[in-house]
Amino acid sequence: QVQLQESGPGLVKPSQTLSLTCTVSGGSISSGSYYWSWIRQPAGKGLEWIGRIYTSGSTNYNPSLKSRVTISVDTSKNQFSLKLSSVTAADTAVYYCARDSGSYSIGPHFDYWGQGTLVTVSS
Amino acid sequence: DIQMTQSPSSLSASVGDRVTITCRASQGIRNDLGWYQQKPGKAPKRLIYAASSLQSGVPSRFSGSGSGTEFTLTISSLQPEDFATYYCLQHNSYSFTFGPGTKVDIK
Numbered sequence: 001q002v003q004l005q006e007s008g009p010g011l012v013k014p015s016q017t018l019s020l021t022c023t024v025s026g027g028s029i030s031s032g033s034y035y036w037s038w039i040r041q042p043a044g045k046g047l048e049w050i051g052r053i054y055t056s057g058s059t060n061y062n063p064s065l066k067s068r069v070t071i072s073v074d075t076s077k078n079q080f081s082l083k084l085s086s087v088t089a090a091d092t093a094v095y096y097c098a099r100d101s102g103s104y105s106i107g108p109h110f111d112y113w114g115q116g117t118l119v120t121v122s123s
Numbered sequence: 124d125i126q127m128t129q130s131p132s133s134l135s136a137s138v139g140d141r142v143t144i145t146c147r148a149s150q151g152i153r154n155d156l157g158w159y160q161q162k163p164g165k166a167p168k169r170l171i172y173a174a175s176s177l178q179s180g181v182p183s184r185f186s187g188s189g190s191g192t193e194f195t196l197t198i199s200s201l202q203p204e205d206f207a208t209y210y211c212l213q214h215n216s217y218s219f220t221f222g223p224g225t226k227v228d229i230k
Contacts, residue, residue: 047159047167047210049219060217063124096166106172107157107214113166 002026004097004114012091012121018084022097022114029078030055035100037110038071038082040093048093052100052108053080087121094118125149125213127222135230142198144225146211151191155215158187158196161224162207170209171196201227 008020022036029036037052051061053071061069065084073080084091094116102109126149136142146156154174159167169178171187174194184199198205206229211222 046224047161047221049212049221062220063218098166102172102214106176107155108212108219109157109169109172109178110159110167111169116166 002099002112004099004112006095006097006114006117008117008119010118010120012087012119013123014088014121015086018082018087018091018119018121020082020095020097020117020119021079022081024078024080024099028075029073029080030075032101033103035102035108036071036073036080037098037100037108039096039098039110040091041096041116042093050082050084050095089121092119092121124218125152125215125220127211127213127220129209129211129222129225131225132223133226133228135228136201137230138201138203140201140230142201142205142227144196144209144227146189146194146196146222148192148194148213148215152213152215154190155213156187156189156194157212157214158185159210159212159221160205160207161210167210198227 003025005023012018035052038050053059068085070083096116097114098110099112100108101111128147156174158171161167175187186197208224208226
């Protein structure tokens with residue numbers, strides 16, 4: 001059974017960089033044709049897809065966040081990571097990592113999710 | 124960027140009711156749309172892909188339709204476990220956009 005677990009600081013100061021890591025267990029991050037995504041959800045609000053990475057290192061980002069986002073993968077540690085720079089209070093949200101087992105033709109299928117981690121941006 | 128809207132933003136319904144949720148895209152996205160269900164404190168779960176294909180394991184009371192810019196999710200007979208928030212998700216380009224969500228609660 002694949003499991004994902006987010007980790008990282010729960011509090012980040014405005015203008016700083018938010019950094020989160022997702023550790024994948026129960027399977028190799030390199031096996032299969034999967035993308036690995038980050039998705040966030042402000043409290044009481046809707047979902048926002050942040051971006052994704054393939055194990056080759058190929059990435060796609062949400063255009064509205066692209067200038068501030070970097071997603072990377074470390075296959076040796078079975079982890080992938082998110083960096084979001086120049087954060088403001090608007091970036092306060094629960095951040096989820098998820099496995100995407102979909103395809104271009106049928107779209108993303110986020111079949112495994114982490115439990116989510118709350119990141120608050122505040123001084 | 125492709126923007127998504129959903130209507131209504133919330134609705135109250137009774138068990139056994141037929142429920143329809145609409146999702147609109149700011150530009151044509153063919154059938155590049157899925158529907159997700161999210162229950163409080165839980166991760167979202169895909170119900171429909173390619174606008175009208177039922178995800179394996181999802182009850183047949185859920186159905187999707189539409190193409191281009193307008194899409195609908197229909198629950199033919201609402202069950203107690205269906206009270207949740209529903210999101211559409213477009214994937215027309217190499218960037219995905221969720222709709223703002225429709226909360227379905229008990230009348």
